[in-house]
Amino acid sequence: MMFASARRRIGRRPLLVTVAGGVVAALAAWPLHVAAAADGDLLRSGGYELVLNSGATGQPVVVRDAATGAAVLVEQQPLQLIIKSGTNPVDVNGRYTSVGLEGDQLVGTGDVRTPGGSVFRFRDSYRVAQGGGFSASRTVTVVTASAADQGFNSRFTIGAANPRPLQDYQFLAPGLWYDRNRNVPAGALASNMNDNYMYFREMRMPLPFVMMHDPAGGLDVSLAHQNPRAASPVDEGSGAWLVNGAITHAALGAQRVPSTKLAIVYPGMEGEKNYVNRAAAWVRRSNPVTVGYTQSYEFRIRAARTADFGAAVRDAWRYHWAMQNPQIAKVPVDRVYRSSVDVLASYTSTWGGAPGLPFSVNLPDGTVKEVSYQMGFVGQQIPAAYLMLRDGYLNNRPDNVTKGRQILDFWANNSSAPSGLPRTWYDVNPPGWRGFYPTYLRIATDGMEGILKACRLMRSRGTPVAPWENYARRFGDWLVTHQNADGSYYRSYNLAGTGPDNQAKYNTHNAVPFLLELSAYTGDARYRTAALRAGEFAWQNVHLPAAYVGGTPDNNNVTDKEASALALRAFLSLYDHTRDARWLQAAQRAGDFAETWAYAWNYPVASSRAAYTKYGVRGQSLIATGHSAMDTWHSSSLYDYYRLYRATNDPHYLAYARLLANEAKLTTQYPGNPLGYARDGLLEEAIGLADLRYGGVSLWLPWNSVAHAESLALLRDTYGNMDIDVLAGSPIPGPTTPEPTATTPAPAGRTITNRHSNLCLDDFNGISTPGAEVRQWTCNGLAFQSWDITPVSDGYYQIRNRHSGLCLDNKDWGTASGAPVQQWTCNGQTVQQWGLTPIGDAYSTLTNRHSGLCLDNYNWGTAAGAEVRQWSCNDLATQHWRVA
Structure with missing residues (x-):
């Protein structure tokens, strides 16, 4: 809902994302709302609101249902560090001390002090993401450096408002983690659901995101590294804990402590299972604790609801595909x-x-x-x-x-x-x-x-x-x-x-x-x-x-x-x-x-x-x-x-x-x-x-x-x-090419006219779904009567309608006279292969490769709408077709 103290509302136009000229997804118009409210500042994206709060009480980060106001996702400690102190990792956490609106961004800031005395300054700038969800640009700057602290990683985590044990959820980390990973080898990443942490280097993932689906209520939450720039000058095959300021890859995953959450860690570390040194639990990388050193990276949070895990996989993959907008270079x-x-x-x-x-x-x-x-x-x-x-x-x-x-x-x-x-x-x-x-x-x-x-x-x-x-x-x-x-x-x-x-x-x-x-x-x-x-x-x-x-x-x-x-x-x-x-x-x-x-x-x-x-x-x-x-x-x-x-x-x-x-x-x-x-x-x-x-x-x-x-x-x-x-x-309308309509002249194609009726083979009723009828109709030059005839082999052809994009098909694999025909998704089967045999005067017979029967003007029809079926080849005018 909107609040009376709203500062502004900004509307976004619908967004169209393309890949190599083809449409990937027409993203919905996501209204962007920025507002101040009694319980904090917020952004609205689709059906969800992101609220930030500062101070020692309340939830610093909340994603809630915009319709009901109910919290969906929360994070108590948005400012998290993992410090390299000698050979030991030390976790240090904090909350925002200030939140506020800056244009169309919601900004949270705060400092975190380590036990050794180093001070790190966080600045998280949230904005509504294209296609839904919330993007965050994070910087973490070393303000004060202590000799006791040799390296650091920053981390952001988020989980359900009412979390349940990790084993209750189903996960997707592309190429690594599917559902509860029941069928993976020993030692595989995320192979033990009793591990406290399951972090993976993003380079192992075909898209750098992790998704968690709740089968009880259908809630999905995903966390992604946005605009990744994975690079490292160190030996990434080494199992040592290496520190370098030019390491820019992240890790993504999930954890069981203090509750079930998704996580992004920057730079990336891998554990409690890893593929670098399988004898150890962790392989760690960190940036240096040097005054003035600044981390800069982006992540994206998204909440959604789907019916089951399969739908969640499809939805999450496609969303992050569109976010990444993969490059495709044309190859000969x-x-x-x-x-x-x-x-x-x-x-x-x-x-x-x-x-x-x-x-x-x-x-x-x-x-x-x-x-x-x-x-x-x-x-x-x-x-x-x-x-x-x-x-x-x-x-x-x-x-x-x-x-x-x-x-x-x-x-x-x-x-x-x-x-x-x-x-x-x-x-x-x-x-x-x-x-x-x-x-x-x-x-x-x-x-x-x-x-x-x-x-x-x-x-x-x-x-x-x-x-x-x-x-x-x-x-x-x-x-x-x-x-x-x-x-x-x-x-x-x-x-x-x-x-x-x-x-x-x-x-x-x-x-x-x-x-x-x-x-x-x-x-x-x-x-x-x-x-x-x-x-x-x-x-x-x-x-x-x-x-x-x-x-x-x-x-x-x-x-x-x-x-x-x-x-x-x-x-x-x-x-x-x-x-x-x-x-x-x-x-x-x-x-x-x-x-x-x-x-x-x-x-x-x-x-x-x-x-x-x-x-x-x-x-x-x-x-x-x-x-x-x-x-x-x-x-x-x-x-x-x-x-x-x-x-x-x-x-x-x-x-x-x-x-x-x-x-x-x-x-x-x-x-x-x-x-x-x-x-x-x-x-x-x-x-x-x-x-x-x-x-x-x-x-x-x-x-x-x-x-x-x-x-x-x-x-x-x-x-x-x-x-x-x-x-x-061409010739089939693609996702960027509008289909011809009944008032649009057909593009160059072939008409197929029966010698007895003088009617044209027609996509009856203009249907473009598999199973569409084929009949005869008064010849009119429209797309419904335009057919592409493509050689398959040895005198057989595929016959495809320009309007529907479907192929002329021997329905139900018939072999007896009277077997019906239809249009169906082109599949290369013999039921969609037709022999064209010239018989003179520009006419041919059309014989189905599977049935051996000829395409026939059934019952010698002459009125528009006359049936077409297959029949024993007989050299009568009802089986003569002019392809022109």
């Missing part, structure tokens, strides 16, 4: 694609009598280090072979066709165990299957999705390869036979495929895309049934608890990035094949979590590698909890996020897809981006940069290039272009 993705496929082809050879790619290559000189063949995951032998096969046919490169076919033949003819489970890792010296390594479901499905793509490619060319198809079916049959009663699959199985090796079930969803695609390819409903059962298990055990665990076979069964990204892929596949909206809901939740692993800010890195001196952490994403290693694997999710954008029309997913399309490619060498590597296409497999210095494996692995090329190829095959900026800007 065609060069990245070309370099990625070419480097795969360049390393393909024969070792130990078997064709394949080396397991690893040295950087920067490009020499082969180790040779062994892993079908998926980091080896990616089969997906790489498919990419070479596809590229060879598409771009007339016969050598790539040969290399791809040889690798695919080797796996199809040799990999299956008698049970049907593929063996996934082959050693060339001595030749044979790696006996001590189990078959991980993740690795098997990676590889077998590749073989199925190759099968589909060869069938579309009229030359199906029976051994490849049989190989895929054997695995499909094994999955049907070995599915658990609850619909799940185990994390890994023994090499023979006769029993489990690791009985964790978090990876069940990895089997879903392969099973659904195999069912569509073969027509065998058993595979679809198994996929749906696995999907139901994943809904209950992965989606609902947001338990994205065990995505990477080379880490423990822990919370990691790839688990959430693969869940996104699986739930999208279920949505594509069933049209059930709850699968899209699950895909969004998984995508929201997967985003939080990718860096959306940057800091300088000391490195001998040009890639990191030039780009810092741009484009990198953390791999898993338990360490701060990072890589560019998230590049492989580009296609999934662009599909998610198309399915939801949510512009944030497009903004995130742009980050993956561009930033994730920066540390790859390609023409125009020299990085000192021996060949274009090379990049480093995994690195550590969180200590502001380079540490890496100095290796390229095949997955690095597959992650780039596979998503780009899928974009090209589904949408006709691998550049999402082109796709989002």
Whole structure:
């Protein structure tokens, strides 16, 4: 509420935040109020008020509900110091002695004296933040210095007005702490909820903020380092307590004492767990206690309410994404694609009598280090072979066709165990299957999705390869036979495929895309049934608890990035094949979590590698909890996020897809981006940069290039272009391009006119949501009747409406005459692929690839609104369409 003694009211206009030309979020108009009140001075931002009080009584910092006046967040001691006194940390706290309004800022000041006699002067200037919340600019100046005090850190904490034990809350520290961190390795940051302090260096976080969600009432509080400038001249790999005035990184986290609170500490210290010296509880950094030395940094406080932890993660991440407004540099993705496929082809050879790619290559000189063949995951032998096969046919490169076919033949003819489970890792010296390594479901499905793509490619060319198809079916049959009663699959199985090796079930969803695609390819409903059962298990055990665990076979069964990204892929596949909206809901939740692993800010890195001196952490994403290693694997999710954008029309997913399309490619060498590597296409497999210095494996692995090329190829095959900026800007209306309306002439596109009725194929009723009807209507030249026709392969096309942005679709995967059609989110499935066969006089038939039926003027209609369905092809005028 406003008070009678209000000084002024300042209104803000709605704010529009963009990333690389695309809208990230249209932030609400946040009215800014500055007022003086009987109980202190305040700012108002949205539905919350910030009140400061001075003196020995009352709460110095209060965030309260503007409607009710009830306190939501409080802090008793806003002025906090941690003093280095010899080898001991000493906490000293204080309150504001003066508060007041200065223009549109609310300022609190006060001095804090240490036991040793040093005096520090605080000045905190609060203001209403863009998009809601409150920003604070803090300075801490050394007024008097005592020899007893060698270093200092300042700290700000805030927590709920009625705090409960830390274990009652759910937390997000991106890349580090999810919910209550139940699935993290021993020694991981925030792995013990009984620790008094959980502070993390901000460089370990893809965005520097921490959020706390109260599941009882839905209250969220977040604390962020605003405008971070992480830097340090000292050895950040040292476990010693170092003091230097040029250390400018912060720590963020939470603490249990004196009550549950969030904290920012400047400069950063890490504990009670740390990744610098794991044998010790703390690694500390401080600034010097020198008269005149001043700290200067900013933080942001935000309160919000959300329905559950998943919603809180989404809301907090997007808010801080918009606050950071990540830079995105345009990358020539065609060069990245070309370099990625070419480097795969360049390393393909024969070792130990078997064709394949080396397991690893040295950087920067490009020499082969180790040779062994892993079908998926980091080896990616089969997906790489498919990419070479596809590229060879598409771009007339016969050598790539040969290399791809040889690798695919080797796996199809040799990999299956008698049970049907593929063996996934082959050693060339001595030749044979790696006996001590189990078959991980993740690795098997990676590889077998590749073989199925190759099968589909060869069938579309009229030359199906029976051994490849049989190989895929054997695995499909094994999955049907070995599915658990609850619909799940185990994390890994023994090499023979006769029993489990690791009985964790978090990876069940990895089997879903392969099973659904195999069912569509073969027509065998058993595979679809198994996929749906696995999907139901994943809904209950992965989606609902947001338990994205065990995505990477080379880490423990822990919370990691790839688990959430693969869940996104699986739930999208279920949505594509069933049209059930709850699968899209699950895909969004998984995508929201997967985003939080990718860096959306940057800091300088000391490195001998040009890639990191030039780009810092741009484009990198953390791999898993338990360490701060990072890589560019998230590049492989580009296609999934662009599909998610198309399915939801949510512009944030497009903004995130742009980050993956561009930033994730920066540390790859390609023409125009020299990085000192021996060949274009090379990049480093995994690195550590969180200590502001380079540490890496100095290796390229095949997955690095597959992650780039596979998503780009899928974009090209589904949408006709691998550049999402082109796709989002034209022809489909993007978030910055208004859609045509019924009174707007259609942009250049194609009309599809029936020979019998002389009516045009039409987005009936102008609907733009999946499931929209397609009928015939009087030709009128409007956007509803404008269609983009994009080649897919071998005479098949995707047909996409300009108004809705949706694709002409065989509804419910029908195969009988009379099967309906609809518009649906474009997904590259065969139900959205149509063969155009010219029949003369500028007319063609449109044949659905899945059903083999022709698009038909149902019941020979001639009136506007006449139905369109599929029917057995019969060469009658009702199936003749003029595309012009």
